Amino acid sequence: MPISIAIVDYGMGNQASVVHALRSLGFRVKLTASANELDEAQLLVLPGVGAFPAAMEVLHQKGLVSYLKESARYGRPLIGICLGMQLLMSGSHEHGYTEGLDLIPGEVVPFDGQSVHIGWNSLEFTRQTAPWAASDGEAFYFNHSYHLSAPEEYRVAVTRHRSEFTSALQRGKVVGLQFHPEKSQAAGKTLLKNLISELTHA
């Protein structure tokens, strides 16, 4: 039976790309904001492109903040991608301070000097175990202007752009990926497949 994945549909992101990437890997994928349908999935994906405050506002409006917190508390795997990763944190300083889902301690801060980080860059994994080790040194596609300031204990991978920043992190079964695996060609598909297999079978 294929693993069932629900992509949280809150209108802020490149859902079509994520849906397609996961289906191409053989997963059963549904895009939904309905609690009943989200309940049926073994794993949730929170995608996202956009600004943090607008995204949190929509999550509140759709009643998804409490849902996602509860889901994580019960140990259901959750993967946040790009903005979706940032939403997992305690809060963000993008356009003022906004509280996040607070599933992983830490804050989202701007790069120094109005910098953006766009393009392909390598990941250096600090955890040389499955599912991460196989992707060590691979280049993935990034597209962001804010990054995480998170405790080292949750850090899984770092990337260098002027200075070092956290590009993947994990707390239990909650995982954040700052890059876009769904747009990172073969390297992205390998990582997604290994990560989802690990999170749903562990």
Add this chain to the structure above:
Amino acid sequence: MLKKRLVGVVTIKNGWAVQSFGYQRYLPLGKPLCVIENLDRWGVDEILVQVIDRSIDGQGPDFDLLERIGKQGLETPLIYGGGIRTESDGVRLVQMGADRLLIDTLLHQNLIEVDRLANKLGAQALIASLPMSLNDGNLTWHDYRSNSDKVVSTELEQYLRSGVLSEALLVDWRGEGLASRFTNDLVDEFPVKNTPLIAFGGLSNADQMRELLAKTNVTAVAVGNFLNYREHAVQKYKSALNGLPVRLPTFSTVNTLMAGADV
């Protein structure tokens, strides 16, 4: 280390992918989806789809095209340009699969709407399209809708400096589509030094690409017609850029998908 990028450009007019020459002459290339699929397979670093008749005709973005591209399931980041009028246009395009948006007409018409787009989508999602030329040593900004040029205004400079847009596609519009016609001086004369630039228009020679990519403020080169003139053009360009921080000339990975995964 952040890699320098090779962007594949697909220009679309009247529903067809075209070769474009100097913003005024066009030759059909084929069905857009076929050209886009090829670029995705060849492993370019980003694909720019620019639909050049949407703003002139007041049609808005080509959502139908985006929907069809979305169904292709591209594995390569996608930039879309053409007919973007409002924040809601931008949000819908991103939902349909565009990773970033190329803004041209709105820069001439409505900077407030560009601000709204940035507030909603973030600066990283927005790229300024700036067709430029040098006239008597002065950098001028081309408005393709009226086929007119104007001096780069202080307002535009300040806007770029503000960081509302993440990068600028610096187009040598006169040299566009013509071999080795990109004028490197456009980069040197570009007044806003902190804006990352994607050089485009008449880039066909790997040595010239190398020279441009060696500049700190040039983050990418974009190529349109010349990716379609020979076999394995992407791989050949990337091989010729050896020594610069670019991704490997193929998109294959040393890793295999996890063996025995139960999916």
